[in-house]
Amino acid sequence: MMQSSTLNARRIIIWIGRLVLAGIFVYAGYAKLTMGMHPRPSIGVALSFFALQVDSYQILPTWGVNFVAHTLPFAEIVLGLLLLLGVGLRIWATLITLIMLGFFAAVVRSYALGLQINCGCFATPEPLTIKTVFRDGALVALALVMTIFAFLEARNPHPWSAPEKA
């Protein structure tokens, strides 16, 4: 029954994961580019300010900070939209899960070291606290479950979907 049903718990969780993570990724990327300001600062100002926040984690060298700061906001928007569209779901779900794991590791490390820094998650001032650790942990769990379920679903495709070619 589970396999033939058009709507089951696994598919619901995949949909929730897609909607939540896509929404967060698109918003996070957009927020980093606009800084939530009106009028919006130039992209250069927004990205160089975000670089300060990436740098505050004290993980990357200067070139790495600049690379992350100048690519991550755009990557977040693109990946969020691709996850929402659902074409090649397993690829984007895996990438988003890996990125979320990276964020989570950075947040846990900073919290454990007692760094008094901003999360930098949405480019607006938000101190990194235990709340941030739990929130990111929950999102990582959601991303992992969504990705695992997406792979499981691919073995048992939706009855309305065309069968995948071998």
Add this chain to the structure above:
Amino acid sequence: MEVFSDYQCPACKTLFTTTNRRLMDDYVTSGKVYLIHRDFPLPMHAHSRVAARYARAAAQLGKVEPVEQALFQNQEKWEQSGDVDGTVAAILSPAEMAKVRALVKGGTLDAAIDKDYAQGQTYRVNQTPTTVFHSRGQTYPYPGVMTYEILKQFLDQLLSHK
């Protein structure tokens, strides 16, 4: 740039010694950037308000830079002993020190410190150091220490849009 700082805070010392001194040389001296020190003595630091009083008194004699430098460089010593007076006395002349002590005892400096603190609260400052950048009517608050290279890029971006 307004820097909300506490003389007893280790991160403020790091920001002062690693980043802001280079900033002074490259941007402030040439007039590209205005850097304003704001006192934000955190209640958990027993001697930070006293240190702020001495620095403010020294500022009235035009000696804030050497006093600020001495306070940060000897932070671990006076933090343990509470001897802010001795730290400042080591770098000022006896005549200057007498004036500084008179100003500190005068009790008029707390009003200015409280004003800075209140100013910080309007920017929702809740930790030190916090730097608030102002450019073209926008404010960019940034809590924490910044490395000079990354700060330089941000300042250059702000200045290129003047």
